[in-house]
Amino acid sequence: MLELKPESAEQLAEALSTCAQAKQKILLGGAFSKNRMAGPVNEADAIMSTVNLKRVLQYEPKDLTVSVEAGMKWCDLQHMLAADGQMIPLDPPFYNQATAGGVVSANTCGPRRRLYGSPRDHVIGMRFATLEGNLIQSGGMVVKNVAGLDMGKLMIGSFGTLAALAVVNFKLTPTPPASRTFLFSSTSLTEAVEHRNRLLKGVLQPCAIDLLNPHAAARLNMEGYTLAVQVAGSATVVDRYTKELEGWRAVNDEKEAVLWTRIREFTPRFLADHEDGTVVRLSGELQQVGPMAAAAPVPFLARAGNGVCYAYFADCESASAWLSECIHRGWRGVLEFIPQRQCTTNEQWPNPGEDFALMQKIKHMLDPNHLLNRGRLYGRL
Secondary structure, three states: EEEEEEOHHHHHHHHOOOHHOEEEEEEEOOOOOOOEEEOOOOOOOOEEOOOOOOOOOEEEEHHHEEEEEEEOHHHHHHHHHHOOOEOOOOOOOOOOOOOHHHEEEEOOOOOOOHOOOOOHHHEEEEEEEOOOOOOOEEEEEOOOOOOOOHHHHHHOOOOOOOOOEEEEEOOOOOOOOOEEEEEEEEEOHHHHHHHHHHHHHHHOOOOOOEEEEEEHHHOOOOOEEEEEEEEEEEHHHHHHHHOOOOOOOEEOOHHHHHHHHHHHHHHHHHHOOOOOEEEEEOOOOOHHHHHHHHHHOOOOEOOOOOOOEEEEOOHHHHHHHHHHHHHOOOOOEEEEEEEOOOOOOOHOOOOOOOEEEEEEEHHHHHHOOOOOOOOOOOOOO
16 A cells, blocks of 8 residues: 655645545545544555644744644644643643644544633634645634635544645643642532532633543542542632632642543543444533433543533444434434444434535535545545
C-alpha cells in the first residue's frame, strides 16, 4: 500500500490530487489515534498522514491566537502555550497521541466542554486541501473575523471525509490562577443528580461536572454514584466553592491532575482493556442524564452539565441492543467507538436526522468518487 507523508500544505494538496486522478481510495489521518471512532475506514489504496506537518506558523500571545500545522501533537501545542500561561481549553481523549488536526476533524473535547465549549468554539480559521489539489483558506487569525469560516466549519467533525486539514488557527484562553476539584459520592443516583441540579442553579459556574455510575467509579478506585466537579478562577472564587461545597472531598495539585487525566482518558483505557469494546454516546437534555445513568448496565460517564453521556460495553452486540432501547425512549445516540467492522451502518448511527440528505450532497460535492476515508461517519457517508 502506498504511504504518503507530505511535509507542506502544498505537498498535501498535490498528493491528494494525484491520488484522486488515479481513483485511489485514501486512508487520511494524522496519528490515527482514533481509528475506531465513528466507524473504521474500509479498504484503501493509499495511507496519507499529516504527521510531518507539525510547525507553529504564527503565535501571538498578546493577541491570544495561534496558527499551527495540522500534524502538530496536541500535547506539544498545549505545553508550548502553558509556558505563557495560556491554553486551548479542550480535553480531548488520546491527548498524548492526537494531533491538532485530528482533534478538530473528530470534534473531540472533554470534561471542560461544559464551560468552554467544543472545537467549534475555538477554531477561528483553517487551511485545507481538496481532492482537486486546491488549498482553501477559511477564517483568519483575528478572533472576530468570521469571513469564510462557514466553509471551514464543515471540516470540524468531518473525520477526513471531505478534505485534508493542513493548518488550524485557534483562539486562546488565559490559564486560571487556581483550580480545585470536589468529589461527592452516594449510593443514591437521585441524591447525586439533586446535587448536580443545585450546582447548575448556583451563581458560580464550574468548569466541569462529571457523573460516574458505580461501575465507572470503580475503574477509578471510587465508590457509588460519584460527582466530580472542577472549579477554577481566582483564589477567592475557589475558596467560595470550598465553603459552598462543605462536606465534599477536595482534591488539589497533582492528585487533581491525575484524576482528570484518568477521566479524560477513560475511553482509550477502556478500549485498551477490551478488544471488542464498544462505546455508546448519548446526547440529551440535562433532565435526561439521570434516567440515562439509571438505564446503563455497564460503566457510564456523563458530562452532567451538558447532557453528553457515554456507556461502555465489552462487545458490539450488547451495545447495539442497548442503543436500540435508548432510541426507542427518544434519546439520541450513536456507537461512537466500535471494533473493526463488527457493527452494521444502521447499528452505528440508527437515526441520522433530517439534515442527512444535505450531508450526502456536501460529500458528493467535495468527494464525488467517495475516495476519502470510506466507512467513516458510521459507514453512512
